[in-house]
Amino acid sequence: MSAMLSVRDVSAGYGGRMIVEGVSLDVPAGQIVAVIGHNGAGKSTLLKAVFNLLPGRRGRVRLGDTVLDGLAPQRLLAAGLAYVPQERSTFPKLTIAENLRMGAYLLDDAALIAERTERVLALFPALRARLGQLAGTLSGGEQRMLEIARTLLVAPRAVMLDEPSIGLAPKMVDTVFDTARRLAGQGVAVLVVEQNVRKVLAAADTGIVMEMGRIVLADSAASLRSDDRVARLYLGAAGRAFSAPAHP
Amino acid sequence: MLLAVAEQVLNGLMLGSIYVFVALGMMLIYGVMHVLNFAHGALFMLGGYCAHLVFTQAIGNYALAILAAIVMLIAVGAVIERTVFAPLRDNLRNQVIASLGLVLFIENLVVVLWGPNALQFRIETTQAVVSLGVLRFRVQHLLIIGVCALCVTALFLFLQRTRFGTAIRAVAQNPRAALVVGIDVVRVHRVTFAISMALAAIGGALLGPLFLLFPQMGDLPLVKGLAGILLGGMGSIGGAVVGGLLIGVIEAVSTLVIATDYRDAVTFTAIVLVLLLRPQGLFGVRTREEA
Numbered sequence: 001m002s003a004m005l006s007v008r009d010v011s012a013g014y015g016g017r018m019i020v021e022g023v024s025l026d027v028p029a030g031q032i033v034a035v036i037g038h039n040g041a042g043k044s045t046l047l048k049a050v051f052n053l054l055p056g057r058r059g060r061v062r063l064g065d066t067v068l069d070g071l072a073p074q075r076l077l078a079a080g081l082a083y084v085p086q087e088r089s090t091f092p093k094l095t096i097a098e099n100l101r102m103g104a105y106l107l108d109d110a111a112l113i114a115e116r117t118e119r120v121l122a123l124f125p126a127l128r129a130r131l132g133q134l135a136g137t138l139s140g141g142e143q144r145m146l147e148i149a150r151t152l153l154v155a156p157r158a159v160m161l162d163e164p165s166i167g168l169a170p171k172m173v174d175t176v177f178d179t180a181r182r183l184a185g186q187g188v189a190v191l192v193v194e195q196n197v198r199k200v201l202a203a204a205d206t207g208i209v210m211e212m213g214r215i216v217l218a219d220s221a222a223s224l225r226s227d228d229r230v231a232r233l234y235l236g237a238a239g240r241a242f243s244a245p246a247h248p
Numbered sequence: 249m250l251l252a253v254a255e256q257v258l259n260g261l262m263l264g265s266i267y268v269f270v271a272l273g274m275m276l277i278y279g280v281m282h283v284l285n286f287a288h289g290a291l292f293m294l295g296g297y298c299a300h301l302v303f304t305q306a307i308g309n310y311a312l313a314i315l316a317a318i319v320m321l322i323a324v325g326a327v328i329e330r331t332v333f334a335p336l337r338d339n340l341r342n343q344v345i346a347s348l349g350l351v352l353f354i355e356n357l358v359v360v361l362w363g364p365n366a367l368q369f370r371i372e373t374t375q376a377v378v379s380l381g382v383l384r385f386r387v388q389h390l391l392i393i394g395v396c397a398l399c400v401t402a403l404f405l406f407l408q409r410t411r412f413g414t415a416i417r418a419v420a421q422n423p424r425a426a427l428v429v430g431i432d433v434v435r436v437h438r439v440t441f442a443i444s445m446a447l448a449a450i451g452g453a454l455l456g457p458l459f460l461l462f463p464q465m466g467d468l469p470l471v472k473g474l475a476g477i478l479l480g481g482m483g484s485i486g487g488a489v490v491g492g493l494l495i496g497v498i499e500a501v502s503t504l505v506i507a508t509d510y511r512d513a514v515t516f517t518a519i520v521l522v523l524l525l526r527p528q529g530l531f532g533v534r535t536r537e538e539a
């Protein structure tokens with residue numbers, strides 16, 4: 001089985017300074033691939049690079065049979081790749097209904113939009129009760145839900161989530177990963193960047209560890225969960241005792 | 249006395265409507281694309297000249313002349329947006345410098361094309377008068393107020409009710425997010441600039457026949473449109489409309505108690521007061537400069 005989202009040898013950075021170098025990865029349909037790594041490892045840069053937001057990006061990206069290289073964001077969405085960036089991407093002074101409508105910006109068919117909106121609201125009932133409310137009045141976690149809900153309106157074949165659980169209450173975190181699992185269950189390829197390593201490795205099929213802009217480790221999520229190095233560096237077991245002297 | 253007040257209020261609403269055309273256009277492009285265009289008054293003036301040109305040289309129909317002026321200004325605006333403002337995106341200081349340069353360029357271009365003397369723009373509605381009870385109004389005044397109300401309503405409905413209008417608001421609020429949901433941000437910028445130019449053209453073409461056409465005729469509407477934006481509070485259409493109308497009414501009504509010569513002083517005093525009381529009303533430069 002070939003991958004739904006295929007990233008080959010991608011390098012990218014800001015203003016000529018390369019941050020991500022030679023990254024290749026595959027996200028099969030119906031699976032969750034988790035990217036973990038320390039702050040500044042280049043995880044967000046990788047997702048931006050895949051979404052063609054960084055000028056001068058090198059490498060090749062495919063979604064199914066579609067070559068995505070050089071396509072404008074609206075063409076990527078039309079091809080079926082959705083993206084939730086790390087920073088807030090709601091429109092604070094639009095209502096939740098309007099935010100959802102903007103999620104379906106590229107769709108023209110009113111009946112289709114209504115049907116998909118209905119399905120999304122069934123998944124996120126908290127949003128339904130507040131359709132007329134401004135998005136800026138939602139909590140950070142609720143806005144995250146809105147961002148994820150919004151991407152579903154284009155019925156994507158692949159979704160990239162950059163730290164979806166950031167700033168969320170524990171219950172919300174579970175909802176986010178449940179949603180990701182459900183998406184995968186529907187055959188969507190999910191690429192997720194996460195700080196919450198324990199949760200994401202529990203939900204994901206494959207894990208990828210990034211350091212200094214490169215992939216240093218890639219394995220099934222199950223084996224990464226029991227990997228010593230991952231436990232030491234990212235799960236907080238044994239802390240940083242091996243590199244820094246203990247305080248007296 | 250009451251009669252005089254009513255007359256001046258209507259006068260003020262007319263002037264205020266002109267300021268609203270300027271204020272709305274400037275606020276739209278600042279809000280949506282962070283462009284500060286001080287050439288807006290000069291473009292307003294150019295709109296008046298374009299309408300005059302079409303009216304006297306081609307069709308002789310005022311409504312069609314205004315439409316033609318809108319089309320011409322949108323074309324001029326498209327060139328300016330692509331050649332001047334797009335390269336200076338996110339650089340407010342250079343935008344201000346460039347747009348001040350544009351003022352000189354446009355005003356002198358008009359002198360070259362039409363000569364330095366003021367032009368008369370004669371149409372029937374400036375002479376015609378309607379009576380409303382004991383009040384008598386010039387048709388052109390009512391036309392200005394009516395067209396302004398129509399444009400404001402249309403713009404409001406467009407921004408609130410249509411998909412593209414909502415996308416314009418979305419770009420104003422979070423341009424990166426707009427990109428992520430597939431909004432063509434460049435196209436939104438261009439359409440917004442075109443709307444702003446259309447409003448300037450309508451304003452200039454409506455004011456022209458009332459007084460005279462001259463190269464600096466846009467200067468005061470520019471300043472007072474800005475005053476309207478400050479007065480109404482930056483960032484909302486309602487604010488710009490109320491602010492613009494208020495400036496016009498303050499200015500007109502003040503002539504009842506203070507000599508007409510001082511009416512600009514009254515307006516500028518109002519601006520100073522607003523700045524003293526609401527310094528945050530001063531252009532929201534903060535948002536981008538910090539980023």
Ligand SMILES: Nc1ncnc2c1ncn2[C@@H]1O[C@H](COP(=O)(O)OP(=O)(O)OP(=O)(O)O)[C@@H](O)[C@H]1O
Nearest residue numbers: 014019037038039040041042043044045046086195
């Ligand atoms: N817009 C930018 N311009 C210049 N450099 C940037 C920009 N964004 C990120 N960087 C740099 O790129 C490097 C990688 O950043 P990136 O955001 O990809 O890391 P990350 O792995 O997502 O980290 P985090 O876990 O903190 O989100 C960092 O050194 C950062 O300083």
Ligand SMILES: [Mg+2]
Nearest residue numbers: 043044045086
């Ligand atoms: Mg990041």
